[in-house]
Amino acid sequence: MSINRVCVVGGSGFVGRHIAERLAARGVRVIVPTRNRERAKADLIVLPSVELVHADVNDAAQLAAVAAGCDAMINLVGILHERRAGDFTRAHVTLTEQALAVCRERGIGRYLHMSALGADAAGPSQYLRTKGEAEARVAAAQAAGLATTVFRPSVIFGDGDSFLTLFAQLLAVSPIVPLGSPDARFQPVWVEDVAHAFASALALPQTIGQRYDLVGPQVWTLRELVELVGRVTGHARPVLGLSDGLSALQAKLFGLLPVKLITYDNYLSMKVDNVSAMPYPELFGRSASALEPIARQYLGNATPRGRYQAYRDRAGR
Numbered sequence: 394m395s396i397n398r399v400c401v402v403g404g405s406g407f408v409g410r411h412i413a414e415r416l417a418a419r420g421v422r423v424i425v426p427t428r429n430r431e432r433a434k435a436d437l438i439v440l441p442s443v444e445l446v447h448a449d450v451n452d453a454a455q456l457a458a459v460a461a462g463c464d465a466m467i468n469l470v471g472i473l474h475e476r477r478a479g480d481f482t483r484a485h486v487t488l489t490e491q492a493l494a495v496c497r498e499r500g501i502g503r504y505l506h507m508s509a510l511g512a513d514a515a516g517p518s519q520y521l522r523t524k525g526e527a528e529a530r531v532a533a534a535q536a537a538g539l540a541t542t543v544f545r546p547s548v549i550f551g552d553g554d555s556f557l558t559l560f561a562q563l564l565a566v567s568p569i570v571p572l573g574s575p576d577a578r579f580q581p582v583w584v585e586d587v588a589h590a591f592a593s594a595l596a597l598p599q600t601i602g603q604r605y606d607l608v609g610p611q612v613w614t615l616r617e618l619v620e621l622v623g624r625v626t627g628h629a630r631p632v633l634g635l636s637d638g639l640s641a642l643q644a645k646l647f648g649l650l651p652v653k654l655i656t657y658d659n660y661l662s663m664k665v666d667n668v669s670a671m672p673y674p675e676l677f678g679r680s681a682s683a684l685e686p687i688a689r690q691y692l693g694n695a696t697p698r699g700r701y702q703a704y705r706d707r708a709g710r
């Protein structure tokens with residue numbers, strides 16, 4: 394199946410930008426629907442073969458219109474926090490059902506789905522449960538004849554992420570870090586490795602019907618990640634690991650703030666280790682990149698002090 398035109402739903406976000414650029418570099422025409430074209434334009438390097446289209450993909454007719462003429466659809470839509478009750482179900486499950494229906498009705502034969510490591514309809518958090526329910530919808534569509542592939546990354550890092558970058562911002566202003574769930578384990582994967590997997594899968598028919606975990610080479614606890622960010626930015630701070638009870642309380646209180654650093658649902662997600670025994674899939678022709686040197690580059694360069702610290706780290710001083 395030759396793929397020349399791809400609709401990347403959720404393509405205006407952190408991961409989507411990297412996938413769109415990779416596809417464009419391979420000569421694929423990329424259509425990215427967004428609810429906020431001006432904001433997306435500022436973030437997405439708009440290449441001649443990437444078309445940003447103003448559309449609300451929650452509206453089936455608008456999604457069908459932007460996907461018209463595409464050979465494949467990639468669905469990256471995901472949220473970490475609800476604004477209104479039911480947002481997780483709407484963004485993860487309902488939208489997936491809608492995307493699959495558009496593929497069926499419009500004869501789009503290839504569908505790539507962004508899930509998350511630990512997604513499980515019986516998981517501890519709404520995030521993981523609704524991601525798991527969405528995977529079940531994709532499996533049903535695969536059984537009904539659509540060529541699908543599912544990706545389950547651990548936390549994704551890279552320039553523009555909202556995970557390590559958030560810690561860097563926090564460490565810059567806070568003399569001490571009271572850290573909830575300090576022993577939660579992650580296997581962070583580089584955004585370029587994720588984008589490479591998506592772009593490669595479109596060209597590899599053996600990925601049809603498969604589900605891949607995407608993880609980096611190393612397991613880190615949350616505490617270790619915060620300490621790493623402190624080192625590379627030159628803002629190393631004492632990290633005060635909170636007990637489980639205090640972690641839950643912190644997450645509940647922070648969840649009430651307008652800017653969501655963490656919510657109770659995030660705390661529940663961290664109840665299960667975000668790690669995998671499945672290495673980065675060999676068929677994509679590369680191995681997953683280590684976090685530290687890349688984090689040093691994009692976080693270390695953020696401040697003059699961080700740049701100085703990065704030089705010192707490199708020199709082993």
Ligand SMILES: NC(=O)c1ccc[n+]([C@@H]2O[C@H](COP(=O)([O-])OP(=O)(O)OC[C@H]3O[C@@H](n4cnc5c(N)ncnc54)[C@H](OP(=O)(O)O)[C@@H]3O)[C@@H](O)[C@H]2O)c1
Nearest residue numbers: 403404405406407408427428469470471484509547548549
């Ligand atoms: N980042 C990570 O560490 C990580 C780890 C594992 C899995 N994932 C999954 O990877 C995917 C992409 O993550 P990301 O970090 O790139 O997210 P992001 O930067 O927040 O981007 C999310 C995208 O989804 C769209 N979107 C969000 N809510 C929507 C809604 N209710 N209706 C329609 N569109 C909506 C946004 O489009 P608009 O332009 O219209 O706002 C945006 O393009 C998500 O499914 C996420 O769960 C991410």
